Amino acid sequence: MHRSVERSHFQIQRDVIYALLLRELSSTFGKNRGGYFWVLVEPIAHLLVPVFVFTFIRQRLIPGVEYPVFLVYGFLPFLLFKTICLQMINGVNQTKGLLAYRQVLLMDVFVAKAMAYAVIQAVVFAIVLTGLAMFGFDVLPPRPLELAAVLVLTVMFAFGLGLVLAAVASLVPDARSVVSIMFMPLYFISGILFPVTRFPDEWMQRLAFNPVLHLVEMSRAMGVEGYEPFKYLSPAYPVMLAFTLTAIGLMLYRLRFLARVTP
Amino acid sequence: MIRLENVTKSYMTLSGRNVVFRDMSVDFPEGVNVGLIGRNGAGKSTLMRLLSSVDMPDSGKIVVGGRLSWPVGLKGGLEQKLTGRDNVKFVCRILGVRGSGMREIIDFVQEFAELGEYFDRPVSGYSSGMRARLAFGTSMAFDFDYYLIDEVMAVGDARFKKKSRALFNERLKTSKLILVSHNMKLIRNMCDSVVLLEHGRAIYYEDASEGIAAYRKTGDKP
Numbered sequence: 001m002h003r004s005v006e007r008s009h010f011q012i013q014r015d016v017i018y019a020l021l022l023r024e025l026s027s028t029f030g031k032n033r034g035g036y037f038w039v040l041v042e043p044i045a046h047l048l049v050p051v052f053v054f055t056f057i058r059q060r061l062i063p064g065v066e067y068p069v070f071l072v073y074g075f076l077p078f079l080l081f082k083t084i085c086l087q088m089i090n091g092v093n094q095t096k097g098l099l100a101y102r103q104v105l106l107m108d109v110f111v112a113k114a115m116a117y118a119v120i121q122a123v124v125f126a127i128v129l130t131g132l133a134m135f136g137f138d139v140l141p142p143r144p145l146e147l148a149a150v151l152v153l154t155v156m157f158a159f160g161l162g163l164v165l166a167a168v169a170s171l172v173p174d175a176r177s178v179v180s181i182m183f184m185p186l187y188f189i190s191g192i193l194f195p196v197t198r199f200p201d202e203w204m205q206r207l208a209f210n211p212v213l214h215l216v217e218m219s220r221a222m223g224v225e226g227y228e229p230f231k232y233l234s235p236a237y238p239v240m241l242a243f244t245l246t247a248i249g250l251m252l253y254r255l256r257f258l259a260r261v262t263p
Numbered sequence: 264m265i266r267l268e269n270v271t272k273s274y275m276t277l278s279g280r281n282v283v284f285r286d287m288s289v290d291f292p293e294g295v296n297v298g299l300i301g302r303n304g305a306g307k308s309t310l311m312r313l314l315s316s317v318d319m320p321d322s323g324k325i326v327v328g329g330r331l332s333w334p335v336g337l338k339g340g341l342e343q344k345l346t347g348r349d350n351v352k353f354v355c356r357i358l359g360v361r362g363s364g365m366r367e368i369i370d371f372v373q374e375f376a377e378l379g380e381y382f383d384r385p386v387s388g389y390s391s392g393m394r395a396r397l398a399f400g401t402s403m404a405f406d407f408d409y410y411l412i413d414e415v416m417a418v419g420d421a422r423f424k425k426k427s428r429a430l431f432n433e434r435l436k437t438s439k440l441i442l443v444s445h446n447m448k449l450i451r452n453m454c455d456s457v458v459l460l461e462h463g464r465a466i467y468y469e470d471a472s473e474g475i476a477a478y479r480k481t482g483d484k485p
Contacts, residue, residue, distance in 0.1 A: 007359050019356030027344040097339025099317045102331060103357045 020112030088162025163249025301460030
């Protein structure tokens with residue numbers, strides 16, 4: 001029998017988030033090799049088809065930029081954003097049993113989820129880039145620190161939006177499926193497959209309302225040598241939205257909108 | 264010592280606000296085994312949720328002095344994909360137990376739960392009895408000032424039940440329990456006093472049998 005030690009609130013939260021993080025990672029990767037396989041198969045399958053189509057059919061889509069590199073630097077931040085968002089909305093119900101432990105708070109689950117999937121997607125990113133490099137593509141980002149900052153911003157944005165959506169989903173459970181479906185059109189208006197600069201100016205102005213497009217274009221501007229991002233790119237826009245959404249999400253959490261995630 | 268001060272808790276439902284407790288204050292004194300009784304819907308589960316901080320009160324304060332367990336034998340906390348061992352490690356981590364302390368606890372649960380080689384297999388392959396044994400063993404591995412128990416605690420076959428009961432009685436020499444049950448015989452046997460929940464209020468009866476008598480009367484006026 002173990003005598004437990006006195007811990008401060010901060011120490012408890014740190015221990016809990018660490019425990020949740022390990023639990024999330026080991027249940028994703030698990031004892032069976034299947035976990036590793038599926039985490040990688042999804043992005044690779046997503047990437048292979050457009051790479052094939054655009055590389056072999058249309059030779060030069062963007063002058064001076066290799067298409068697979070362009071695609072990877074756009075798709076992976078999008079996948080990072082999508083995975084964290086969906087995990088925050090859907091994952092809470094899977095872990096609600098844990099809330100019965102006094103030390104575990106719902107916010108710890110959110111934070112651990114976001115951290116776990118940020119780590120997983122970073123590893124996926126590294127593996128895919130290494131794979132591309134093996135095929136002779138120049139994948140090294142010219143501005144690695146700025147790229148890291150863009151990815152951190154993507155995680156923050158996904159976290160804030162995930163909190164707000166989780167609150168909405170706890171009021172209207174059907175919102176979960178609507179959100180999952182919405183990621184498909186979002187994929188197409190975020191300029192993942194081809195550069196939005198090819199659209200008429202009038203369209204581009206409307207597409208600029210999509211914050212994910214800004215994140216995608218920023219990632220490319222930092223990661224792809226010689227890439228010219230679309231002209232309405234504004235880093236302040238996704239930054240402000242990320243902070244606003246996180247603030248609203250935390251407020252909803254504080255007002256216990258999320259409490260009913262557990263019946 | 265566990266104290267609720269002016270606790271109000273309500274839930275929004277489609278037909279409006281459902282107030283479970285309004286300005287409820289109650290003391291669970293130190294060194295006393297307390298039974299928590301009340302009709303269905305009186306708020307026993309809500310109070311359990313508040314005590315284990317699954318949910319927060321709308322207003323008011325809940326003061327817990329001392330270490331309070333999660334509901335003993337809780338199976339909802341088990342992660343299906345992880346092994347029994349990893350599940351025990353998880354609980355150790357959230358309680359801040361590391362190194363040799365963690366090893367001690369794992370050895371204890373492994374021996375007590377009698378899972379054999381299943382201890383290193385994913386929980387998804389466990390029978391319900393095995394799950395219950397793992398969950399109960401984990402609850403008993405830590406030293407708490409209060410054990411929170413919801414309804415029945417008997418798990419496994421007759422032999423294992425006897426073993427669990429013996430271990431639990433051992434723990435009760437140094438710890439106290441908060442027991443939620445409809446079984447008045449069990450409450451009478453295990454508790455010194457009771458808290459009766461009725462109409463959003465909590466009444467503390469120092470003498471358990473007094474409280475049980477009051478509980479029986481609550482049935483008369485619906």
